[in-house]
Amino acid sequence: MIDAVRLADASKRAWCLTQKVTRKRRATLRDVAQAADVSVATVSRVLNAPATVSPDTRERVEGAIDSLRFMRSPAARAINSGRTRAVAALVPTLDHAIFARFLGAMETRLGELGLSLLVATTGGDSEREERKAWGLVEIGAEGLIVSGVSHSAGLDRLADRHDLPIVATSFFDPDATMPTIGYDNRAVARTALDHLSDLGHRRIGVIHGPLDGNDRTQARLDALEASSDRAQLSFHAGDLGVGGGCRATAAALALPDRPTALLCLSDVIALGAMFELQRAGLAIPGDVSVIGIDDLSWSKHSAPGLTSVSLPVSEMGAQAAAALASWIETQERPQHQLLSHRLVPRGSTGPPAGV
């Protein structure tokens, strides 16, 4: 321990030395002031309120700024303003259309609000989530948006310790300790099930991804199990991604009593299901209907178009960004927000063959 510290210390000093030798110190505000023969306050004013400086002086200062290639130190600015103008988002992975879309919308809204976005991935691991969250706060994130994994105790500690604004998304739960902005995952799953059962399907295969640490999937499955009186449900788990959907679908199709419809807990999984059905030579929806959840951008273009439950992911990103920004600005904790989902019927679902 002691050795490690000493080592770190030594290397730090060495690095600092190199610094001083290698690169000429960057110009500071005082250098500019000296070069322009004015006070530091005047330079600062040229930067922050140019109108209060005489055109004459301003020009001289601007000249000095340019010739010294001066740039304000963000850290020094932050120390004075108390603001870093950066917030962070934690998502399980970027390699999934739904999170990417969410982050995209969030980044756009944050940009409008003058904030930048730090992104970290957790891999759905709540220990890693906590570690990354601390790291982000330590480099200056003014607030956090978490998605996918439930708010772990660690995040609550973090929020408490820093008075740190943390918004949880992808689910709605008015009883949660932190504000939640999301949809009702149980209702989402029921919407999909209702659609299939309304069409007359009684044997339905539920295709889903991994469960570990994924509250959304769990909530959806719970809701389906609770509604299992409406139809005979079989559950098939697969890995993440299209490949997982393929394999789980293959398992469902191998059932002696083949389902007449597949309820996929995401459109990505549904894409795998459609590929697998095509491979099996089964017609959609003639032989088997397919429904997804998410309504990704390509879903309307598939052949046939994929029936899906549209989730307001972009809106969720924008709302979360706005809520967090206002929380930071006003110090007032935002309200929970329930966003509505919507069934988008397309060609991939129809009545079962026998009907």
Add this chain to the structure above:
Amino acid sequence: MIDAVRLADASKRAWCLTQKVTRKRRATLRDVAQAADVSVATVSRVLNAPATVSPDTRERVEGAIDSLRFMRSPAARAINSGRTRAVAALVPTLDHAIFARFLGAMETRLGELGLSLLVATTGGDSEREERKAWGLVEIGAEGLIVSGVSHSAGLDRLADRHDLPIVATSFFDPDATMPTIGYDNRAVARTALDHLSDLGHRRIGVIHGPLDGNDRTQARLDALEASSDRAQLSFHAGDLGVGGGCRATAAALALPDRPTALLCLSDVIALGAMFELQRAGLAIPGDVSVIGIDDLSWSKHSAPGLTSVSLPVSEMGAQAAAALASWIETQERPQHQLLSHRLVPRGSTGPPAGV
């Protein structure tokens, strides 16, 4: 102007006042020192080199830290260390699997290197790219990774002004002003074309996305046009995404002399093409072969599996992260890096019908 400044000033003061009333000032290092009855230096030591402080004192200080819920100000740390430990990435959009994968790999590697990732989207607009880049640097990004849009003059100015490390990715160009880490887009396109022409295809439809500001697409098209002696090429532009692929494919299929193969400049576009072919009742590859570029994670799972040119996108993200980190650390500009691509033949390509 003056009024605006005054207004801003006034509201700022008001805000500060509110601050002081509403939230109790956060504890500083000096508060902790006072509470523990030690000097600020000792508190700092407890934080940075606990071994050099006697267990007795350390305990007292740690107690004070806990009871005051003290947290170091990131800005103050940054001002002293000269490091913010954050770098930024600029991508055209997050809503595209290829950039999401790239960013994911980058974030992972940066995390290993103790750096955090700021993400901003440019929408493929170089003006916006420049604006966002400045914004990111102003809040403390120590380096930049750009992708997709060519290094605009604005970025060069930024790099020059700050001595800011900027790495360009998604293309390889040893003559570029900033280090590039990427693949040879011309060669990538030729690889795809060679595969089709080796199979015997002579009428090939090239399906591509929008051109504005997209150097990668342009480079690929240039290479194809230069090789147009190998086959008769028709070019079909579509919007971004699967929908664009569908529409452009529809146009290609409507040609009096229908192409026997479709060369899609991305797998996303290829997915659109496959959907469209399915809609048209054409068999893949029996009637029309399809090849993509990217080799996305689902490409191997489609029906039939999509032949694609695999791009080392994840590796590119990791390499860019490592290169940028080392540039920041050592002040030594990294080398350009050419990453190799690879044809992945799958079921979607075969000899044309007549052969």
Add this chain to the structure above:
DNA sequence: AATCGCAATGTAACTAGTTACAAAGCGTCT
């Protein structure tokens, strides 16, 4: 001519940490 108001500028004290250097305390060796 004296006073007032205002714009333009400077001085110095802030922000919240880190750290070089000094000093005190204590045990050990000569």
Add this chain to the structure above:
DNA sequence: AGACGCTTTGTAACTAGTTACATTGCGATT
């Protein structure tokens, strides 16, 4: 006993900006 070395701690000066307050100088009133 005095010198030396070690650990432990404190003082004060840094980092690079912002800003409250003081000051100067000029034109316009009174």
